[in-house]
Amino acid sequence: MEQSKIQSAVSSCRYGKCDGSGMIIDKENNTVKFCKCREDSIHERRLKFANIPKEFKELTLNSFDLDLYENSESKFRAAMAKKAAVNFVKNYDLMKQLGKGLFFYSYVKGSGKTRLAASLGNALVNYKKVRVKFITTLDLLEEIKNTYSKNSEITQNELLNAIKNVEVLIIDDIGIEEDKQWVKEIFYNILNGRMVGKKITIFTSNLAIEDLKHDERIKNRIERMATPVYLPDESVRSKLAKKENEEIQELLFS
Ligand SMILES: Nc1ncnc2c1ncn2[C@@H]1O[C@H](COP(=O)(O)OP(=O)(O)OP(=O)(O)O)[C@@H](O)[C@H]1O
Ligand SMILES: [Mg+2]
Numbered sequence: 001m002e003q004s005k006i007q008s009a010v011s012s013c014r015y016g017k018c019d020g021s022g023m024i025i026d027k028e029n030n031t032v033k034f035c036k037c038r039e040d041s042i043h044e045r046r047l048k049f050a051n052i053p054k055e056f057k058e059l060t061l062n063s064f065d066l067d068l069y070e071n072s073e074s075k076f077r078a079a080m081a082k083k084a085a086v087n088f089v090k091n092y093d094l095m096k097q098l099g100k101g102l103f104f105y106s107y108v109k110g111s112g113k114t115r116l117a118a119s120l121g122n123a124l125v126n127y128k129k130v131r132v133k134f135i136t137t138l139d140l141l142e143e144i145k146n147t148y149s150k151n152s153e154i155t156q157n158e159l160l161n162a163i164k165n166v167e168v169l170i171i172d173d174i175g176i177e178e179d180k181q182w183v184k185e186i187f188y189n190i191l192n193g194r195m196v197g198k199k200i201t202i203f204t205s206n207l208a209i210e211d212l213k214h215d216e217r218i219k220n221r222i223e224r225m226a227t228p229v230y231l232p233d234e235s236v237r238s239k240l241a242k243k244e245n246e247e248i249q250e251l252l253f254s
């Protein structure tokens with residue numbers, strides 16, 4: 001007892017149960033067991049690895065708000081998309097077995113595509129302990145370009161393999177990349193690798209799969225890997241901005 005008090009005073013274990021190593025040694029019975037803090041630190045590492053943008057880090061599927069959409073068609077589409085995301089988490093084991101992801105798209109900017117994909121990612125990390133990685137298309141290509149530099153710590157192949165092997169990859173905003181041959185080759189390489197490995201990929205885009213400026217071999221792969229989910233063509237972003245401005249005006253001018 002005395003020892004555990006001392007331990008809690010000096011260790012980094014938030015429960016004061018171990019020396020911060022995540023292991024509890026029971027000297028009397030000569031056994032070792034895992035401390036509760038071990039699971040916490042694995043979870044924290046998983047969240048860090050996921051790299052969900054700050055804006056969306058804490059957001060849940062539950063708080064994906066359907067009332068923000070004005071017309072009934074939009075409300076319906078948003079409700080279906082939310083339902084698909086919730087059911088995806090519920091049926092994650094089956095989805096994993098099938099290697100099937102989702103393709104969230106709508107033609108209007110600010111309609112909630114990234115919001116929904118990111119909160120789906122959060123739910124997979126928090127409830128299914130999945131290793132998720134969120135990356136925007138532009139960052140993905142930038143990271144690949146950086147491996148060309150002679151100062152790069154990893155080779156392009158190492159990076160591509162890491163991307164191909166992530167359990168769930170969220171590629172945000174596919175379709176905004178340059179229409180260049182090397183970009184197409186990179187996408188082909190990543191998506192083919194993930195398809196063959198039956199890895200789940202979640203996409204967001206301002207275009208439907210068939211409208212992407214990629215050749216058929218890439219589009220066919222996306223079609224096989226992900227079920228399209230059409231979000232409303234309505235901007236929640238402008239609505240929220242308008243509301244915020246009104247509140248600020250009220251504060252400043254009243
Ligand atoms: N259904 C929703 N409930 C709550 N907040 C939402 C919802 N949809 C969007 N938002 C908020 O509106 C803003 C814009 O959403 P988001 O970034 O997901 O749009 P997008 O469709 O990805 O836009 P873009 O096409 O520009 O990438 C964000 O701040 C997001 O949190
Ligand atoms: Mg977006």
Ligand SMILES: [Zn+2]
Pocket residue numbers: 013014015016017018019020021022023035036037038
């Ligand atoms: Zn501990």
